[in-house]
Amino acid sequence: DQQVKQNSPSLSVQEGRISILNCDYTNSMFDYFLWYKKYPAEGPTFLISISSIKDKNEDGRFTVFLNKSAKHLSLHIVPSQPGDSAVYFCAASIPPNTDKLIFGTGTRLQVFP
């Protein structure tokens, strides 16, 4: 049972345009969400997070939106750059008494010139 789903395995975007990566979850108990970026042969790198008490968090070119009623979050990258080409994972955390970190299967983003 995949509690965190990234239904698009890949995405291709032109440099300078917006990249939108999507993530859906099934467990309404999740209260903290994160996005990680992973280059080949390296470990994931934390990008941005959002708590369930917010619906938007912004950090430079990266913005995460959370729609709790739809159990959906998205990562917007504006403008996209070739260096953003990587695999992006969303992750969700359950409150401390059953604390786990659940990752999606990842979306491979390719930004072309």
Added chain:
Amino acid sequence: KAGVTQTPRYLIKTRGQQVTLSCSPISGHRSVSWYQQTPGQGLQFLFEYFSETQRNKGNFPGRFSGRQFSNSRSEMNVSTLELGDSALYLCASSLGGLHQPQHFGDGTRLSIL
């Protein structure tokens, strides 16, 4: 500040053997968690250790075990290896636990022949 260090980077074993992977967290981080990454499955949470105690556990069989030492370094052991255990094993550390961004190592690539 040194990052999370995992050793070895690559490992080849045969079925039925056992293996121990090592992880040195960022200095001062007390939480160490382990993940298995396989194609199509994303990152799957194995377990988390905090101050030498296993605090959280994912849905893996008992062949997968771990421990954490007083200096926060952690080891993961897999016994009676199976072909399906071939994967990238990632370790991550944080100050307080899974409700904070995780800092990942570059992983150990385990191949089972």
